[in-house]
Amino acid sequence: MKIPSFIILAAALACSITPSTFADDQPAETAPKAEGPSGKQTIEIAGGKYECTIDTSETPDLTSWTEKELAPVVKEWYPKLVELLPSEGFEAPAKISIVFKKDMRGVAATGGTRISCAADWFRPNLEGEAKGAVVHELIHVVQQYGRSRQNNPDATRAPGWFVEGLADYIRWYAYEPQSHGTDIVLRKPERAHYDSSYRVTADFLNWVVGNYDHDLVKKLNAAAREGKYDEALWKQYTGKTVQELGDEWKTNLSARAAAVGNAPETSKINRLTEAQQKEGWKLLFNGKDLSGWHNFKTNTVCEGWQVKDGLLACIDPHNAGDLCSQDEFGAFELQLDYNISVGGNSGIMYHVTEKGRAAWASGPEFQLEDNKKAGDPIRCGWLYGLYQPPIDPSTGKPLDATKSAGQWNHVRLLVTPEKCEHEINGVKYFDYVIGSDDFNDRVAKSKFAKMPLFAKSKTGAVTLQGDHGQVSFRNIMIKTFDSK
Ligand SMILES: [Zn+2]
Numbered sequence: 001m002k003i004p005s006f007i008i009l010a011a012a013l014a015c016s017i018t019p020s021t022f023a024d025d026q027p028a029e030t031a032p033k034a035e036g037p038s039g040k041q042t043i044e045i046a047g048g049k050y051e052c053t054i055d056t057s058e059t060p061d062l063t064s065w066t067e068k069e070l071a072p073v074v075k076e077w078y079p080k081l082v083e084l085l086p087s088e089g090f091e092a093p094a095k096i097s098i099v100f101k102k103d104m105r106g107v108a109a110t111g112g113t114r115i116s117c118a119a120d121w122f123r124p125n126l127e128g129e130a131k132g133a134v135v136h137e138l139i140h141v142v143q144q145y146g147r148s149r150q151n152n153p154d155a156t157r158a159p160g161w162f163v164e165g166l167a168d169y170i171r172w173y174a175y176e177p178q179s180h181g182t183d184i185v186l187r188k189p190e191r192a193h194y195d196s197s198y199r200v201t202a203d204f205l206n207w208v209v210g211n212y213d214h215d216l217v218k219k220l221n222a223a224a225r226e227g228k229y230d231e232a233l234w235k236q237y238t239g240k241t242v243q244e245l246g247d248e249w250k251t252n253l254s255a256r257a258a259a260v261g262n263a264p265e266t267s268k269i270n271r272l273t274e275a276q277q278k279e280g281w282k283l284l285f286n287g288k289d290l291s292g293w294h295n296f297k298t299n300t301v302c303e304g305w306q307v308k309d310g311l312l313a314c315i316d317p318h319n320a321g322d323l324c325s326q327d328e329f330g331a332f333e334l335q336l337d338y339n340i341s342v343g344g345n346s347g348i349m350y351h352v353t354e355k356g357r358a359a360w361a362s363g364p365e366f367q368l369e370d371n372k373k374a375g376d377p378i379r380c381g382w383l384y385g386l387y388q389p390p391i392d393p394s395t396g397k398p399l400d401a402t403k404s405a406g407q408w409n410h411v412r413l414l415v416t417p418e419k420c421e422h423e424i425n426g427v428k429y430f431d432y433v434i435g436s437d438d439f440n441d442r443v444a445k446s447k448f449a450k451m452p453l454f455a456k457s458k459t460g461a462v463t464l465q466g467d468h469g470q471v472s473f474r475n476i477m478i479k480t481f482d483s484k
Helices: 005-010 021-025 060-084 119-125 130-143 147-151 160-175 181-186 198-211 216-225 232-238 242-259 274-278 437-444
Strands: 013-015 040-045 050-055 095-101 108-111 114-118 293-295 305-308 311-314 323-329 331-340 345-352 365-369 409-415 420-424 427-432 460-464 471-481
Touching: 040 060, 050 060, 060 095, 060 119, 060 130, 060 160, 095 119, 095 130, 108 130, 114 119, 114 130, 119 130, 130 160, 130 216, 160 181, 160 198, 160 216, 181 198, 181 242, 198 216, 198 242, 216 232, 232 242, 242 274, 242 331, 242 471, 323 331, 323 345, 331 345, 331 365, 345 409, 365 409, 460 471
Parallel strands: 050 095, 095 114
Antiparallel strands: 013 108, 040 050, 108 114, 293 323, 305 311, 311 471, 323 460, 331 409, 331 471, 345 365, 345 460, 409 420, 420 427
8 A cells, every 4th residue: 555645744753852061062063165075975784784875965064074973873873773672573674864954944853764854953063962863863763663554554653752752762871871861851850751752751761671671662662663552561561550650760860860969959968858758768978977987897987088068078098998887788779979089989888797807808899980080990880890881882881871070970779689780870780689690600700709708798887988089978878678
């Protein structure tokens, strides 16, 4: 059956992208003179499996940018996007086109396999969000949700917020996680709703994937592509309705927003909201003094640790030592913010007992460091010497969600007998099970193999490492779970 053209038009997705601050900060690039080669460039992708035509005949001033900057991204990322969103029997479109238009409004739009880009928006954003905006459109090409409706009159239509949220989820968490594009939702967490679309929904999807089902996005994408998207699938895959998940995510979002200081008042640091208190969160640091803390195997605190402006700060690493919580914790979730100095190195240890000669002899360590300048090859967020995050395809290096030295970062550390999780700035790194075969194998191959007390205690102090560099902490909050 031939498809009437109005249906294809209706399937076009217009995308408006909220500009983020880093894009606003970019100076507008001066467009080169409209000379040189104009017209169409054809890129062969994945050894000829796919082909993309980039058409700048209306906007020859953009040709050199599309050739130098955009074409390599399309070539590298189109096959990756196809791989990230698989479904049974699905073959991604083999021929796609990207057309730059001189009179188009908005940002970009996709209909079927054709991406249209508004040159007026792209010109001032070439060094900012331009490539990511095209990646977002390429994801629409890979989604191909319109296809099922062409053959199946009963096909359901996935809601727009989900279609756009998924595209932004892949863009911000797979293509450019270093941009922190979804942090925008932390500015007004009270206004965020799971179906707010784009980055807000992307943040929601990332949260549900990390907390409920690693393959959720893949499964929902497959359903949408087959014309079988149904809200009931959320409950089927996660045990909760999308509304329930949305409420839970919102609570988490408020905590993260308060943590990064984007809450309406800065006086909110080291305070728990009513909702957090109800959920059982407790502060480990009161923001005023060092009560509840002591140095390893002492009842005192060295002068290198100071409380200043509501921060627990290691200001002199030569006279600080490891700082242990008075209370001991077995199964818990810890959240805190840290701000590390250039080249700084610190860490959060847990299940620390006083039996060892040092805190690290018993307690596994969530490493903290300035990933850019610190010398330790164990990077921030890794479980020291044992676990590290997966390779980030956009950098070829282990995933790195940290912000530069001097900025606040949010840590989430879950420690339970069933599962432990490491997360930085809302990006989950990995999980592991203490005492599992995999865990024990890794310990056996590490420097901890010689430490009989290492990771053996089921409870112990939370300990902040204070002898490797300047670091500040705030909003240190903990929620304990009943041991099962
Ligand atoms: Zn879109």
